Amino acid sequence: METINVALGERSYDILIGEGLLEDAGEHLGPLAKNGRLLIVSDENVWSALGGRLQAGLGGIDARPIVVAPGEESKSWAGLESVVDRLLAEGVERTDHIVAFGGGVVGDLAGFASAIVNRGCRFVQIPTSLLAQVDSSVGGKTGINAAAGKNLVGAFHQPSLVLIDPSLLDTLDARQVRAGYAEIAKFALIEDADLFGWLEQNSLAVLRGEPSARGRAIAAAVAGKARVVEDDERETSGRRALLNLGHTFGHALEAETGFSDRLLHGEAVALGCVLAFDFSVERGLCSAEDAARVRAHFEAAGLPFALSSLGLNGSGARLAAHMAHDKKRADGRTAFILVRGIGEAFVDKSVDLANVAAFLDRAL
Numbered sequence: 001m002e003t004i005n006v007a008l009g010e011r012s013y014d015i016l017i018g019e020g021l022l023e024d025a026g027e028h029l030g031p032l033a034k035n036g037r038l039l040i041v042s043d044e045n046v047w048s049a050l051g052g053r054l055q056a057g058l059g060g061i062d063a064r065p066i067v068v069a070p071g072e073e074s075k076s077w078a079g080l081e082s083v084v085d086r087l088l089a090e091g092v093e094r095t096d097h098i099v100a101f102g103g104g105v106v107g108d109l110a111g112f113a114s115a116i117v118n119r120g121c122r123f124v125q126i127p128t129s130l131l132a133q134v135d136s137s138v139g140g141k142t143g144i145n146a147a148a149g150k151n152l153v154g155a156f157h158q159p160s161l162v163l164i165d166p167s168l169l170d171t172l173d174a175r176q177v178r179a180g181y182a183e184i185a186k187f188a189l190i191e192d193a194d195l196f197g198w199l200e201q202n203s204l205a206v207l208r209g210e211p212s213a214r215g216r217a218i219a220a221a222v223a224g225k226a227r228v229v230e231d232d233e234r235e236t237s238g239r240r241a242l243l244n245l246g247h248t249f250g251h252a253l254e255a256e257t258g259f260s261d262r263l264l265h266g267e268a269v270a271l272g273c274v275l276a277f278d279f280s281v282e283r284g285l286c287s288a289e290d291a292a293r294v295r296a297h298f299e300a301a302g303l304p305f306a307l308s309s310l311g312l313n314g315s316g317a318r319l320a321a322h323m324a325h326d327k328k329r330a331d332g333r334t335a336f337i338l339v340r341g342i343g344e345a346f347v348d349k350s351v352d353l354a355n356v357a358a359f360l361d362r363a364l
């Protein structure tokens with residue numbers, strides 16, 4: 001088992017990573033179970049695939065499951081209201097720990113519910129999707145979607161503990177595994193060229209779920225994200241914003257495809273990273289060789305790598321219009337994460353959206 005500490009003063013916490021950790025959940029969560037009980041938030045898919053394993057791992061702890069419908073729709077005002085009401089019906093108290101047992105949807109929803117119920121109680125993340133294990137369970141961003149856009153309502157609320165058991169991914173759909181993998185590769189592209197080189201050799205082993213390769217990739221991405229979060233917890237200095245590499249382009253593609261199964265978030269991020277590299281090449285910032293390596297890597301991983309493959313009827317201007325509504329905007333400008341090469345991302349606030357639209361027209 002590997003332990004990564006996130007050092008945030010009184011909000012510090014440990015992330016434990018290990019195959020089969022779920023079987024020891026009781027040992028790690030026992031001290032947090034007030035009066036011997038834990039309130040678990042999960043979704044139907046995760047609970048039916050893995051709820052029994054969690055309950056067995058918790059041993060004598062009284063686990064009270066609150067199970068929501070799977071999918072992004074649960075990350076809504078109505079979904080939040082339902083979870084909060086059910087927590088209150090269980091008599092949740094401020095000293096209780098709520099356990100988020102699921103993918104990013106459950107983590108964001110249960111995390112936000114725990115930030116507001118009784119004016120805030122503690123929570124634990126047991127992420128079950130690869131995306132949640134390497135990205136959303138670490139860093140304390142919680143929230144729901146609003147009519148105006150995704151993730152527009154929420155709170156920074158750090159968990160007390162994160163338990164990452166990569167073996168939980170064995171029941172996850174292969175397409176979802178690939179989508180989560182995109183966030184690992186993204187992290188390497190931002191600031192870890194050595195990790196990217198290692199991924200070029202080992203991505204298929206990671207995707208197949210070979211324990212040592214999978215564990216190493218997850219730990220590298222988590223450790224990297226933990227360092228970024230320590231440095232810039234609330235995305236004020238700009239360093240945390242680097243984690244949005246591929247996301248400004250990606251969100252525009254998600255918006256254009258209606259945030260649907262047509263393009264999963266991680267798939268949009270893969271394509272978004274390719275576009276960020278290509279756009280950086282066009283601006284004379286990055287070598288064409290590095291951009292070609294990035295494209296080849298996502299292609300080998302079975303992720304989308306060519307904008308033309310999406311068959312979008314939209315124009316570059318339409319995609320750029322989505323970017324104009326990106327919540328990462330500050331002072332009326334959209335911040336782009338561009339690159340000087342693999343492992344060398346930076347924030348550029350000087351990009352003109354008209355140039356982006358013209359670039360996308362050529363790529364569509």
Ligand SMILES: NC(=O)c1ccc[n+]([C@@H]2O[C@H](COP(=O)([O-])OP(=O)(O)OC[C@H]3O[C@@H](n4cnc5c(N)ncnc54)[C@H](O)[C@@H]3O)[C@@H](O)[C@H]2O)c1
Binds near residue numbers: 045103
């Ligand atoms: N808070 C953050 O910092 C942050 C970062 C990135 C993404 N997110 C959010 O995360 C969400 C996406 O997360 P996601 O990709 O995990 O989606 P998800 O939670 O919807 O999970 C994807 C699907 O896989 C199923 N599933 C999850 N784990 C499983 C398992 N082990 N076995 C079988 N099925 C399983 C789920 O039921 C769901 O159908 C988005 O809402 C996004 O906004 C948050």
Ligand SMILES: [Zn+2]
Binds near residue numbers: 135183247265269
């Ligand atoms: Zn993402």
